[in-house]
Amino acid sequence: MSHYKNRIAGACCHLLALLFVFVTCSDGGDEKIPELEKPKLVSSVPADGSENVSTGEQTILLTFDQNIVLASPHEIRLNGNEITKAAAAFKELTVTAALEKATAYTLVIPAGKVKGPTGVSADEITVRFTTRGSANSTINKTLVSPDPSPQAQRVYDFLVESYGEKIISGVMANVAWNTHEAEWVHTHTGKYPALNCFDYVHLYASPANWINYEDIRVAEEWWGNNGLIAAGWHWNVPSGANSNGHGFYAVGKNGGDGETAFDIRQAVIDGTDENSVIKADLEKIAGNLLLLKEKNIPVIWRPLHEASGKWFWWGAGDAASYRTLWILMFETFKTKGLNNLIWVWTSQTDDYDWYPGDDYVDIIGCDIYNKGLTAVSGIYDSLTDEFPDKLITLSEFGNIAGLSDQWDAGIKWSWTMPWYDYNRTVDPSSAAFNEQTHIHADIQYWEKALENDYVITRDQMPSLK
Known part of the structure; x- marks a missing residue:
């Protein structure tokens, strides 16, 4: 019996010891039950x-x-x-x-x-x-051209003041040297876009009876009506790839039509045949732009666009050669006294290696086709983040989200410009001109855009002369 009593007593002592430990822990002893972690x-x-x-x-x-x-x-x-x-x-x-x-x-x-x-x-x-503050709060107010013309400075000041508050409506000339797209918009809406962009694509053939950039009356009239003038240059160089012997597409980028094997890497080396070609072309384009300067007409100048896409010869080499060509153009124009230009560089996004530099660019453009609102917003945010001190513009577009949807999403370009529809506006006297469809921006697009008081049309433009 005493044996069992001893075992029972031992068990009781063990239980008392466990109870002591439990009471000690719960009363703040050395060992605590861990607390469950809060989300952080x-x-x-x-x-x-x-x-x-x-x-x-x-x-x-x-x-x-x-x-x-x-x-x-x-x-x-x-x-x-x-x-x-x-x-x-x-x-x-x-x-x-x-x-x-x-x-x-x-x-x-x-x-x-x-x-x-x-x-x-x-x-x-x-x-x-x-x-971010008002969109223009961090924008560089000084043009890169030394001693810019008063008209160029006034146009740039207007762009800066409008940025984030208004969007300037624009259109592209049908191929080259006209205002056909603007006339088409006016025919169907009663309003002219504020900006008309020309293209010196046929410079190699001018002056001719079918194209003559030395006749600047179309630009004088547009500027005389307070319209803004932009210009680009699909730079045709010798190719032998088609009947006129000139092209601007890199080989393999347009199915042989208008392609050229012209090598930008050779073109930026002094003394090469290619270098002689581009220097002669720069002399010629400078002479045509000087005709506008002599009439005190400023030009929003957008050359060498979409380079990092590599579909044009000026982007088919490498980024370093491209930057060299841009700076060569800038310095050539500077020596000619072309101070009426506002320089626009076109980004394809994620292509900063191709950027000529802040000393050579006033405005950042981008060209967007067939994108929804989310994609457009991503491009806009990317560029505004990368270039916070530059105006950002939609320098070309086709078939993207409506302007009202973009504005409501915080996408506030300096100006927007749909590309032309050749068949729709090549002949203002044709039956096609009376139709309201368009491959890039139809009249329904324009009607919705022009309903908004933040969209500037030509009749709302101040005189910047």
Whole structure:
């Protein structure tokens, strides 16, 4: 019997010892039962304290250290206003809201609304950020051309003042040296676009009875009616690839039509045959642009466009050769006294290696075709982030989201310009000219665009003479 009593006594002592440990731990002893971890915010986009955040509809991304769920109602607020679009998935919480420019924002997620997988809730979370100011607040106000003409400076000042507040409407000449697209828009809407862009594509043949860039009456008339003048240059060089022996497409980029094997890498080396060709062409184009300068007509000048796409000969070599060619053109024009130019470089995005440099570029353009709103917004945000001190313009487009949708999404170009529809506007006296369809921007597009008071037409332009 005593043996069993001893065993029972021992068991009781063991139980008392376990009870002592339990009481000691619960009373603040050395060993504590671990607490379950609260979800913690690891990062946010935009980060807390960010500045120059993009405007329009934006998604704020918050990443936590563990999977989360969002309580309902979540009661998340942005500047005191309840958010309607918020969702949690795995470790991420997304909050979508429309952001206004030049605004300080505070996002607040109340305590208890974000829960981890064990049901433990996060503390209150606050993220503060500021959207970019008025679009023109950081823009360089000085033109790159030394001692710019008064007219060029006034045009540029107007572009800067309008940026972010207005969009200047524009059109492209049908092939070369006319205002046919502008007349087509006017015929069907009663309004002229504010900007007309010409193309010196046939410079190699001018002057001729079918093309003569030395006859500048069409440009004088447009400028005389307060219209803005832009110009580009599909630079035709000797090719032998087609009947006229000239082309601007790189070999393999247009099925043989208008292609040239002209080598930009050789063209920028002094003394080569190719170098002689481009220097002669630069002399000729400078002479034509000087005709406009003599009439005090400024030109928004957009040469050597879409280089990084490599479909034109000036981009078919390498970025270094392209930059050298751009600077050669700039310096040649400077020695000629061409101070009436506002220089536009066209980006294909993610092509900074091709950028000639801030000393040679006033405005950044981009050409967009067949893209939806999300893609257009991404391109715009990319360029405004990369070039915060430059005007950003939609220098060509076709079949993209409507201008109103872009504006509402915070996409505010300096100007926009659909490419021409050859068959629609080549002959203003034709039956085709009376039709309202268009391969890039039909009259329905124009009617919707011109309903907005932020779209500038030619009749709304001030005299910048």
